[in-house]
Amino acid sequence: MTRKQLAIGTLIDAYGLHPASWRTEEAVPGAPTDITHFKRIAQLCETGKFDFLFLADTPAARTSDLEIWARSPMYMNQLEPITLLTALAGATEKLGLAATASTSFYEPYNLARLFASLDHISGGRAGWNVVTSANDYAARNFGADRLPPHDRRYAKAAEFHGVVTALWDSWEDDAFVYDKEGGLNFRPGAQHALDHDGEFFRIHGALNIARPPQGHPVILQAGASEAGKEMAARTAEAVFGVATEIDAAIAFYGDLKGRMPAYGRDPDHLKVLAGATIVVGDSAAEARARFDRWQSLIHPDVGLMRIRQDIEADLSDLPLDEPVPEDRIPSEARHHRAYFDEIAGMIRRSLTLRQICQQYTRSKVTLFGSPAEIADVMQEWLERGACDGFMLTFPVLPSTLADFVDRVVPVLQARGLFREDYSGTTLRDHLGLPRPANRHSMAG
Numbered sequence: 314m315t316r317k318q319l320a321i322g323t324l325i326d327a328y329g330l331h332p333a334s335w336r337t338e339e340a341v342p343g344a345p346t347d348i349t350h351f352k353r354i355a356q357l358c359e360t361g362k363f364d365f366l367f368l369a370d371t372p373a374a375r376t377s378d379l380e381i382w383a384r385s386p387m388y389m390n391q392l393e394p395i396t397l398l399t400a401l402a403g404a405t406e407k408l409g410l411a412a413t414a415s416t417s418f419y420e421p422y423n424l425a426r427l428f429a430s431l432d433h434i435s436g437g438r439a440g441w442n443v444v445t446s447a448n449d450y451a452a453r454n455f456g457a458d459r460l461p462p463h464d465r466r467y468a469k470a471a472e473f474h475g476v477v478t479a480l481w482d483s484w485e486d487d488a489f490v491y492d493k494e495g496g497l498n499f500r501p502g503a504q505h506a507l508d509h510d511g512e513f514f515r516i517h518g519a520l521n522i523a524r525p526p527q528g529h530p531v532i533l534q535a536g537a538s539e540a541g542k543e544m545a546a547r548t549a550e551a552v553f554g555v556a557t558e559i560d561a562a563i564a565f566y567g568d569l570k571g572r573m574p575a576y577g578r579d580p581d582h583l584k585v586l587a588g589a590t591i592v593v594g595d596s597a598a599e600a601r602a603r604f605d606r607w608q609s610l611i612h613p614d615v616g617l618m619r620i621r622q623d624i625e626a627d628l629s630d631l632p633l634d635e636p637v638p639e640d641r642i643p644s645e646a647r648h649h650r651a652y653f654d655e656i657a658g659m660i661r662r663s664l665t666l667r668q669i670c671q672q673y674t675r676s677k678v679t680l681f682g683s684p685a686e687i688a689d690v691m692q693e694w695l696e697r698g699a700c701d702g703f704m705l706t707f708p709v710l711p712s713t714l715a716d717f718v719d720r721v722v723p724v725l726q727a728r729g730l731f732r733e734d735y736s737g738t739t740l741r742d743h744l745g746l747p748r749p750a751n752r753h754s755m756a757g
């Protein structure tokens with residue numbers, strides 16, 4: 314019997330995901346806008362036979378607290394993700410290419426074109442991470458002072474997703490016949506223009522590009538709220554899990570997949586990818602020592618700012634070496650619920666503010682260990698039904714990614730837990746997802 318195998322995606326930021334990665338010896342100044350650097354990273358992911366590389370996004374630079382932000386590499390200097398993925402499509406052959414695009418800030422028509430184009434250019438390797446966004450800086454770049462409330466954002470996201478997928482179906486798969494002899498470019502009956510008058514969008518038209526090779530680019534999602542999980546159960550094909558303990562991950566997995574039959578979906582058509590940060594060493598202690606060196610490079614103001622941002626409250630008036638009073642936890646999360654819950658949990662466990670700053674992982678499991686130890690944890694999570702795979706983050710690039718590719722991937726392959734080579738060409742092939750039939754086709 315063949316073993317169930319892991320799906321592996323990785324969230325990439327230029328220097329790595331550790332807040333002090335840009336200060337390490339290997340960091341190349343200017344990497345965030347250096348396409349050669351990103352090509353090298355993408356090719357490393359492909360050498361490791363990863364399912365996909367993923368780029369997160371928030372369409373905003375921070376414009377306040379610049380003295381603090383100036384000590385961090387985040388948010389201020391980033392290539393536009395779909396543009397970057399399009400360049401990476403030309404530098405890779407099999408690797409899936411996924412990015413975030415917000416339903417709060419795009420028009421569906423623009424977004425449908427962009428991802429359809431990326432899917433064509435990459436030969437069927439595109440994935441769209443559907444987010445409603447959680448950031449008022451971004452809202453201010455798009456005509457508002459604040460984001461709309463959570464339920465309104467999700468109502469808009471649901472309609473947005475509906476019209477984007479309908480636009481991708483606005484041409485049948487074989488609409489463009491390119492018949493030189495007969496002088497027919499496309500079959501007129503194969504266009505199905507939308508006639509959509511919704512609460513948020515009015516669209517009367519068809520996309521001006523052929524149906525994507527994958528039918529629809531793969532739909533990814535990461536919402537942890539009720540509305541987020543419900544939308545994922547209805548529409549998502551891969552979800553980034555945020556549980557930090559295996560039992561919570563098993564519960565999340567069962568919860569999400571259990572919601573799918575109500576929407577007529579097969580639970581196997583949604584892959585839950587657990588978040589994990591990987592630091593490979595000769596031993597766990599050696600790996601942790603490397604990590605601690607990076608931690609020591611985080612400026613204390615940056616540590617406090619990360620907490621303030623995600624608990625949505627300013628704690629900078631409190632002493633660093635005392636527990637945070639519970640009444641400083643806001644009554645509810647407006648933005649990233651999972652991050653908020655992680656910090657609130659640490660406050661309730663009476664950790665000091667300094668400990669919270671140092672231990673806060675943004676809902677990520679950090680695995681320190683030898684290649685075999687890391688493979689053991691990944692295997693356990695897969696076999697106990699905590700995930701279908703992993704959304705990995707590497708703290709410092711390229712070295713921690715290269716360590717994983719060179720040392721952990723072969724162990725996973727030897728155990729039959731990960732592919733030796735790609736067996737297909739599209740992101741759907743890699744993830745084992747069906748290609749959606751066009752809703753207008755006879756076969757559909």
Ligand SMILES: Cc1cc2nc3c(=O)[nH]c(=O)nc-3n(C[C@H](O)[C@H](O)[C@H](O)COP(=O)(O)O)c2cc1C
Nearest residue numbers: 369370413444446447535536537538541553649650
């Ligand atoms: C791995 C991962 C990547 C994410 N990437 C983004 C991103 O690029 N942009 C964004 O606005 N939110 C991102 N998020 C946040 C979620 O997609 C979601 O917007 C947030 O959790 C709020 O939704 P919720 O209230 O349903 O939890 C990410 C979350 C995870 C776990």
